[in-house]
Amino acid sequence: MGKCHITGDTGGVEPHHIFQGEALKPLSEKYGFMVPLRSDWHRTGNYAIHRDRGLNVSYKRRCQEHYINVLGKTRQEWIREFGKWWTVEDGKGGTDGGNSK
Ligand SMILES: [Zn+2]
Numbered sequence: 264m265g266k267c268h269i270t271g272d273t274g275g276v277e278p279h280h281i282f283q284g285e286a287l288k289p290l291s292e293k294y295g296f297m298v299p300l301r302s303d304w305h306r307t308g309n310y311a312i313h314r315d316r317g318l319n320v321s322y323k324r325r326c327q328e329h330y331i332n333v334l335g336k337t338r339q340e341w342i343r344e345f346g347k348w349w350t351v352e353d354g355k356g357g358t359d360g361g362n363s364k
Contacts, residue, residue: 266302274313280310281322282345290344294334296326320354 280311291297305311327349330336333361336341338361342348 265299268298270301270306271276272301277302277305279305281326287345294326295331298322317354318362320349320351323349324351324354 265348266277279298279300280288281296281298282288282291300312303311306313307312310318327338327341330341331338338348354355
């Protein structure tokens with residue numbers, strides 16, 4: 264599985280799909296928008312990516328940058344595929360893990 268992206272630890276690491284849900288999970292896999300995280304950073308800690316909206320959205324935004332800067336695609340193409348463009352504002356407040364608007 265490799266190292267936790269946040270802590271660098273190799274034990275208790277789980278794969279996280281950065282985009283969730285029936286429609287988006289396959290896109291996470293298609294583009295490799297997956298990140299290895301230690302279980303506390305993934306699910307169990309108060310600060311876990313499934314609980315901390317800011318952390319969750321920060322990873323989504325990194326994927327958007329990759330899509331544009333590395334894959335050379337456009338924001339319009341992203342929105343067509345992923346449904347919305349995530350902004351810093353989306354990461355503010357809430358503890359729902361950033362998966363709903
Ligand atoms: Zn996950």
